[in-house]
Amino acid sequence: MGRLIVIVLILVFLGIQYSFSQQVPKPEIDLESLIERLFPIPEEDVDYERIYEVLLQLYLNPINLNKANYEALQAMYLLTPSQIDALLIYRSQFGDLLSLYELQAIPEFDSETINRIIPFVTLEDGEKRTEPFWKRLRNEEQTYLIVRHRRVWEKRKGFSPTDTSSTGRISSRYLGDPNDLYLRFRTQHSRDFSFGFTLDKDAGEQFTWDHPSRRYGFNFFSFHFQRYQVGKWKTLALGDFQASFGQGLVFGAGYTLGKGAETVPTIRRSSVGILPYTASLEWGFFRGGAATYQHKNWEFTALASSVPRDGRSIELMDSLETENFTINSFNQSGLHRTPSEISTKNQFREYNIGTAIQFQANSKLRFGSTFLYTQFSQEWIPTKRLYNQFEFQGQSNHMGSLYFNYNWKNFLFFGESALSKSGGNGSVLGLIASLSSQVDISMLWRNYDKNFHSFYGNAFAESSRPINERGIYFGLEIRPIKKWKFNAYYDFFRFPWLKYRLYNPSFENEWLSRLSFQPSKSLQVFLQYRQEQKDRNLPDLNEPQSTYQSATVRRQNGLFNLDYRISKNLFIRSRVWWSQVTIQSQKRNGLMVVQDIRLDQNRWKITARYALFDTDDYDSRIYAFENHVLWTFSIPAFSGQGQRYYLIGEYDVSRKLRLYFRWARTTYIDREKISSGLQEIKGNRQSETTLLLRYYLNR
Template sequence: MRAFGFSIVLLSFILTNLVYGQAPPRANFKLEELIERLFPVQDADLDYESIYEVLFQLYQNPIDINKADMETLQSTFLLNPLQINEFLQYRTEMGPFLSLYELQAIPGFDQATIESLLPFLTLNPSIKREKSFWKRVFEEEQAYLIFRTRRVWETRRGFTAPDTSSTGRISTRYLGDPNDIYLRWRIQHAKDFSMGMTMDKDPGEKFTWDPKTARYGFNFLSFHLTRYQVGKWKTISLGDFQASFGQGLVFGAGYSLGKGAETVPIVRRSSVGIIPYTAALEFGFLRGIGSTYTHRNWEFSFIGSFAPKDGRLAESLDSLNREEFRISSFNQSGLHRTPSELSTKNQFKELSLGGNIQLKVPSKRLSSGVNFLHTSFDNEWRRDPRPYNQFEFAGKSNQVGSVYLNYNWRNFFLFGETAYSSSGGNGTVLGFISSLSNRLDFSFLWRNYDRNFHSFYGNAFSENTRPINERGTYLGLEFRPNKVWKINAYYDLFKFPWLKYRVYAPSAGHEWLARITYRPTRTLTAFIQFREEQKDRNASDSGEPNLPYHVLPIKRSNGILSLEYQLSKEVFIRSRILWSQVQMDGLKSKGFLILQDLKWDKNRWKFTARYSLFDTDDYDSRLFAFENNVLWTFSIPAFFGQGQRSYLVSEYTVNSQIRLYLRIARTSYTDRERIGSGLQTIEGSTLTESSFLIRYLFHR
């Protein structure tokens, strides 16, 4: 019976010219398009690069289709509960998959779902364990070296000669040149090993060898060595790594997608465990050892990290000892361009010890676990006092622990986590995702984070950038009336019981989004999207002494109209219109952006071009637009003012080992003769950027 069913599936693929073999064409996977769909509503405060890297890690380590469980499948954000249940039921009844394309035999799996899922799957990955570890490393095909350089060609003030003020003080300038230099080496085999090194120098940083300031040529150096499936050890990671367990209240760094066009699956986090850190961001990761040991249905993870951190040290005002210091602020920019910024580099040490115990019962589709993390610093952390930060963390150590539970009941994914920090604050997330029918998916999430809940590596679902001082309820749905139309929507209601930065009073707000997608064929996609957000913000100083912190609501509305069409195998076009409107205190500002993309791909060459026009009244009405870039480089710039933007990305395959990428981008403003401020100032109305990248594959 199974052989007959599989023959029908195989025959259908032959008749529709879709026979590719058992291995998917992963080399042609368009990661940028998936990320643009999954990424949250674009906002300047979000850590896009870290999210990009985590999704890239999932793609680089495909899931074994015959071993994938509920938690693993959910981590792709591509399947709803009904599809996951049907996947697991099919495998239970029919036995192991014989081909990746057998997915077509699963009820509820259409062609679009299969195409989007294939890059994250593999069938019985071959790991030649009979060979020694180092022999496997030296023979591995997934071994590459990447070199990338970027720069802005107009001269910023920070790169000009210093001048002298009337008081005789010499102005500050950048210590280094304007080049951004990035080097990445990596060798990996899915579910076997991963090792690599990432080095980065930002524009303005000096390329120098200075062990005292931890500058070894490049300003930032990251490294890792990770082994998988070594006996009962699921993961052993040395160097830089991240961890994600539960709903992200304790361990969730880099794995929070937030609110976006995928309105249903993004509310739930997945326990992907310990993964190597490969981004160039200089914060948000652990450095030391992370390991996971399995015993039957149990997994035991241990985390130990000791790493230098950037921050500003200040003398303790309440101490008679002049050598006693406190940490007054963190530096999370990773920039060390000026003497002042360089003085924050590696100013204190952070020790983190923690772990996770997790129980998985596949037969009952249940998983649960506990998390704990102790973090201590070699100096006391005490911010400069402000009204809004008096409940922020202060001291030399913090402990946070949590309990979480995930349960799959019919077509409902139930999940929750509650955590407690040593400061006395609690954080709780409860929710579910459900397929109410084969056409309607629904999600619900409630969260409550106390104003004194402190979790340094938490990244749970929140309106704030951190899970603190927030209560909210989120509702999301996806409706598919037929194969052509899809409707996504969400509504999020939140409030902040205590003060926030730029909001000096308890406040509340809401946000909603609606998106209608039309896809009549595989080559044509169109959608229209509306979003509205209302929050409170400090009003401008009125000069009245009785209203020093007057708070007013600010309403932001924006929309997108998009049309994408694959004209032929070689040519793809995209047209979009974006608009925004901001209202505050009776005043309105508006923004408008129109763009046209063209992609051409044939043989060894690939070109991607864009031309866009933008016009906004002010910075508040700015617009964000996702841009294509060189390989594994991410870009979502913000546009405000009046002007035009264009770029061209070219790719050329020299041979099976070498691929070259070049990107030229230029922004021309018509409303100003000066761009930027401070040391970033450019005297002129144009900004020209270039990026060059070369990827070398060692064993191709």
């Protein structure tokens, strides 16, 4: 009775005329705020598109708050340990939630937390399936087709006529047209099934059918089919998929984040299991079949994969004058525009067999193990460099790991240790804790040997891969009073062996602080500062004393942000970015000022940006997240002097069809050509359009 009184009071206070069984209308994600809080600090080697894709899948497959366990709730990266504990205790005392509005009755849940998680959660039980599977598949409302076209309208050098150099060599050019085409079909129901395919052709690639070069219309084709909760089978997958177990040392796909403004929960990976692969990136996924079987507290996963990979091979002659072809390098760009790039397409195959075993000892303790065997159709012998002497070479690799998660009161402990065929070890150990209702902390220690070889690992690391690194991370979040929040982290790490662009071992560090103030739902202000000190090789001046010398590069950047919702339909965002890079006492500065405006109506929405930027060089560049059309991602880097502006329009033509259009232009005042090589544009401006149509088949 007391619980019902609380719920009634909440609903009456809000003036909501819904019954208890009805749900809060699902809002759209504020992608810019969410991404900048959760995503790692922008860098060139971070795979943002893959992270973004999995974030959208979380949005389309919301977590059932009445069914989710600790692991699933933590996987959102949006709740603290104390909030998760409070939700689980509330469920055990009062039973299932009757309405999402009831979250306000749970201790530790404030309005900001509730608004943040609502797009990603539900109370509907997707497992109640009374109709036959094929009928559910045929009639699913979330069945849609997406068609997207993108193009840069200024002519790049790669699309110009060929010419002949002074030596008589004919220059290379792109073989295809400048249109970027993308097509996706998807039908899915949360925790029931997912089926779809993706087709992609990049600008400069030919739309052709040519068996010798393995090109069949679109340059890239991906498909997947997954079923969930079929008897004791938790997951059944065919086609393209990814896997996530432990802390990502062996299987590290999915919604894995790193160092960002959300400083506490994002350091931990989650064992979400087998995931459909739906991105258009042409590497980093399995192709074949996978299954997860549940038996009481045990989960058994097995996978098998055979997938073509891009790369360059060279011919070697052995002592018996036998021809042997070896892999010399991988091509992970996915671009096949020139004869040279086409020659790398599907040059070898990669075979994988893997397993994962998990055991849920009780509601607090989970542990498991993983194993992955990888074999290439040819031997991989990379070109020798000073820094890659301990990198993988050979035709096969295998690795295994043990991992655990343990929750004790408001403390969550986790870890994983893996061993690769080379004998190299990778280990992660960390904790996330709520010291009080106002203070959360996180700590993580990692150690990756210089000969630790993991092809699908994506553990917490400063580098893009878990190899040749040791470090300790500390994160803090303080909420002293309701309207204020302070986030900070400090990360100290070292590289025991050489690495790309650094030919000596090094000690480096990085830290960030962010102060947020939200006096009302319509106004939010925050100030962020980040600093890093990292070593880098100095340019070779062709002098004996300058070879392989390094210097410390100190980067600082700041961001001031003001969000204000003027009315229900009108929103503005004002931002100022600042950067400074110091190399050998020389300072280079950068500044960017941005003004965004968004106008929403019932059937249409308009978003616009105008920005000015001024940086001394590329080292002082500034990354700025940009709004884009549906499910398209952009964090470009700006350097030099100029202005950037774009306009995005969205319109509901009908209940089934929604149209998106984006026009963007960058104009420079410090140059007469943009980019270099075949990407070079003569002139000082670059214009791009994007047109996207989304059509729902069953609405």
